[in-house]
Amino acid sequence: MKKPNKEHEIDLKSWFFKFRSKWYLFAAFTLVAFAAAYVYVKSSERIYNFKSTILLGDQQTGSKKAQELLEILHVQNKGIKVEDEIGLLSSADMVKAALQQLDFSKSFYVVPDHWLNTGFDIIVEEQYENTPYIVQLDTSRTQLVDVPFEVKILNDKEYELTVEGENIPRYNFTKHEVLGIVPELRFKKVLKFGEPYTDNNMNFTLLRANNGEGIPSAKKHFFVLNSLASQVEQRLSTLHIEPIERESRVLVLSTKGSIPEKEMLFLNTLMETYVARDLEEKNQNGRKTLEFIDNQIASLTDSLKQSKQALSTFRSSNRISNIDMQANSTYERLQQLENDKAKLNTDKQYYVAILTEIKDNEGFTEAVSPAVAGVQNPILSNLFLELSELNNKKAGYKASATQINPMLKEVDGQIASVRNAIIANLENLISSANISIQDVERRISSLEATLAKQPENERRLADLKSQADFVDNKYEFLQEKRAEAAISLATNTTDKKIVDRASFWGNGPVNAAPRVIYMLALVIGLIIPAAFIVLLDNVDNTIQGKNDISSITNIPFLGVIAHGTKADKLAVKNNPKSAIAESFRSIRINLQYLLGDTNFKVIGVTSSISGEGKTFCSVNLSNELALSGKRTVLIESDMRKPTFGKYFNVSHEAGLSSYLEHNQPLEDVIQKTDMENLDIIPCGPIPDNAIHLLETPRMQQLIEELKKRYDYVVIDTPPIGFVSEYFILMRHMDTNLYVVKHKYTEKALLNQVNDLYAAKKVKNIYIVINDLNYNNTYEYGYKRKASYYYV
Incomplete structure (x- = not known):
């Protein structure tokens, strides 16, 4: 069964050993890193920081008088923001304007x-x-x-x-x-x-x-x-602007470059251009204000002339000098005309009455006294007076004369003539009175019409006068504001101020400080090989040592076989004092110690795949058992790929296959070796179907017979990852050795044997690590110190 990985545990000593074993990588990478750092330091331009500061002023821009005027005229005014000014100051247009003043x-x-x-x-x-x-x-x-x-x-x-x-x-x-x-x-x-x-x-x-x-x-x-566009692009890439602190109106301008004179000149010119442009914009606002006022004054001049001309024309056309006095005079004239009309009507009625009396009553002329009648006309009065005298004269004649008296007749003729004259005069007076009454009535109508138009004239006159006064006041106001705006424009200043001109910032270069570069080179020279080693270790999925075995399986660990060369195939026999021989000696002792209370004779040796040293281990273990005085027989059960010929001088004419397939006697297939107490049974001729031969009862008979003749029977089995012969032979074995090769066997290959072990289908199985180099592993590094024990 596979054990859980200890993911969060780090064996620092193991890693230190791995790093130390690859010391040459660290030395090589460090040397290369220092060389690269030296070239970088020498080849890189020294880049320095430069900074300057500028004050933005308050939120108002432009002429103060112009601002006041725009407020009066209800023109919307917007304040500035620090972010907007930063954007303006760092814009391509502003940088271009600054560079155009420089010879870059x-x-x-x-x-x-x-x-x-x-x-x-x-x-x-x-x-x-x-x-x-x-x-x-x-x-x-x-x-x-x-x-x-x-x-x-x-x-x-x-x-x-x-x-x-x-x-x-x-x-x-x-x-x-x-x-x-x-x-x-x-x-x-x-x-x-x-x-x-x-x-x-x-x-x-x-x-x-x-x-x-x-x-x-x-x-x-x-x-x-350099084209202007490339200059602008280069400057924008290094220019940085930010407020000195939050909500502050002091901006810090910074840039980087290798030529101090150019960088400081650029920063100073940029600030000067920004301040000059701000002043120019304010002057432009002032000039626009003056232009606006001048245009207004020009239009008001025409309006003022037109309003005064309209007022004057209205007065002259309506003959108005003082409308109140003129109204009073009109009312007086109307009253006088009314009085005149009444008198004329009275006189007319009087004349009509007299005329009627005279025409209707001939005696009227004798009875009426003109003086009493109150006739005002002198001609009529004289006629009435003459008539009165003639009447008196007639009365005198009548007293002393008769009707036929010529004197009386003459007087009557004179009276008739005067009476006709009075009638004619009265008719003329009545006619004249009618004419005078009509004239008075016409004049009264004219005055009444004039009085009827008086309110409209007053309103028109008031409108024209109000308009003229408004234009006149506005004209005087604009004249005053124009004078103020002209004074303000002449004395205009910017509220932007350069606080600190450009200067060095920092203690040295920001890109190629030699100490920092060399320290960084040292770190990189150590990190790269370390990372490479860690990467290889994580990518490497092969068995590295005992810790890997214990982390992926519960199968007991028996021991390790030291690393050797091709000449050490029979190290136990040829060089018994070598590290390899000592490794097999240790495995034999551990195996005898672990199985001391059991009667084990049949030892099976297998592995996952070919090349892990399974045959090497079985041969040398057999030699070690024989050297210990135990009669041992070694069986080559891998009849697909026989390899005993590399270790022994054997004949393949007879062997395990011939014993199982052709019933050849056991004595004919067992071959002696030059090692005392060690016999071998090679595979013999390669059969067509090896697995069927191993399943025959004759294989069981062979094992039983060998157990009687020998102390140990060692079976070199095929790898379980390729073929299934091991599962056939497994039932004959008392002990199983599972060989894995250091840095060769992949961890995943142990899954199959793990499953067998977890299902308890295999007994007494132990893992052996083959070809382990003590110099390349931390777990057995201590054995390097015992090298003088080996030959």
């Missing part, structure tokens, strides 16, 4: 004259100012970018330029755009310093810098022209 389009490199650069350019260093030459580009023409231009300085006047590459972009530095691709270029030419070189792809001039003084010699120099 050229990168210079040098390959130092170092032994590591003998075969390959391993150590490559970037230069910034201390270069042996200066590159002047014609930015108005096409250039090749992102490809190395190798410069070999021949002398102070000449240099050799080499350019090799594929799919090289053709770039215009003025427009910052790729104009095409050069599929392949192989260029090598000797040029002169100071002379421009021009072709369809390259347009530049190289100048000698300080005649090469103060510049160390190098294996190679080269430079690379």
Whole structure:
């Protein structure tokens, strides 16, 4: 039965032994790791950290006066967020704007004259100012970018330029755009310093810098022209921005690079560009505010003119200067006209009454006194006065004259003439009164119409005046705000502030600190072989020692056979003082000790598969039993693959097969060996069906007869993993030895014998580990110290 694995137990001593036995792996990997670390330290650029800080200011942006104006005009204003400013500051557009102010389009490199650069350019260093030459580009023409231009300085006047590459972009530095691709270029030419070189792809001039003084010699120099897009991409990959703490408006800008001057210059320029752009945006807001106010003032100027013109036109068209005074005057005139109309009507009625009296009553003229009648017309009054005098004269004549008196007739004629004149005058007065009454009534109607329109005029006048006042006030307000916005724009400042300019951060390089690299190399040099050994141990599913046996089976463990060579096939006989002979001696003693109280004579030796040393163990165990003075016979029952010929000088003409199949006498199949007390029965001729022969009763007779003649009968059986002969022979055996080979037999192969043992179908079975090298196992490492006991 298979035992449960002790998964959580770690045998540290065992692992230490395994690691120590492979010390050469650790030494080799450590040496390689140190060599790689040395090359890495020498070839890697020293990358440093650089940091700077900037203050964002408050949440308002733009001109304060403009903000106030926008609030008054109900324009929505949104505050800024730190996250938004970080995104803006780290945007490709902002980085591009900063790089356009810097001359980073050229990168210079040098390959130092170092032994590591003998075969390959391993150590490559970037230069910034201390270069042996200066590159002047014609930015108005096409250039090749992102490809190395190798410069070999021949002398102070000449240099050799080499350019090799594929799919090289053709770039215009003025427009910052790729104009095409050069599929392949192989260029090598000797040029002169100071002379421009021009072709369809390259347009530049190289100048000698300080005649090469103060510049160390190098294996190679080269430079690379960088497109703006590649510069932006490179900067964005190293730029990192975050607030100094949560909710803080102080941002920390950090980057990494090998050239301190370039990195600090970039950070400073980026912050300056950000601050300048912020100020420009605020000035732009101020200018937009002024433009907005100017547009409003321009439109209000027209509106103001139109409103005043409309008010003036309305006043003039309606003849309105003071509408209240004009209303009072109209009411007075209307009252006067009403009075005039009443007087005219009275006069008319009076005239009509007099006329009616005169026409209807001829005596009326004699009785009425004009003065009493109250006639106001002077002509009519004179006529009535004349009529009165004629009446008085007539009365005087009548008193002294008769009706035929000529004087009386003359007076009557004069009275009739005056009376007709009065009637005519009265009719004229009545007609004139009618005309005057109609005129007064017309004037009254006109004044009443004027008074009826008075409320509408008042409303219209009030609307026009209100509109004119509103436009005028708005105009004055905008004029005031324009003056304030102009002053604010002239004195505008940004609320963004550079706190700390760029500087080194840290105590040294962040990527190639030699101590850290070498320590890491040491760790890697130890971890890789250790992991390799652990991996191999976990992958290796073969038997490693006694611990593996005890973890996968309950079958008792008998002992181990030491590792040997092919020359040690008969080690027990030929070299009885060897470790192998001692191993078999120990197994014999253990076997006799374990089975001391039982009568065991038949010992079966088997294994899982071929190659595990089953025959080797059975032969040497038989030799050991014979050396101990026990009469022993060894049977080769594996009639499919006989191997006794490798150990003994045997004849295969007679053997087990001939005994079982042809009833050959036992004396004819037993063969003597040169070892005292040891006989063998080889397999004989290979039969057609070995398993049928082993099942015959004659096999049982053979075992019974041999048990009578010998002290021990050792049977070398076929492996149980290949054929089933062992299950036939198992019933004849008193003891079974199951051989497994160290680092050869897989653990899974023991499942079959485990099942037999668990079902109690096999008795007295013991496991033997064969070919165990004491130097390669922790469990028996102590036996290495006893090597001087062996020969």
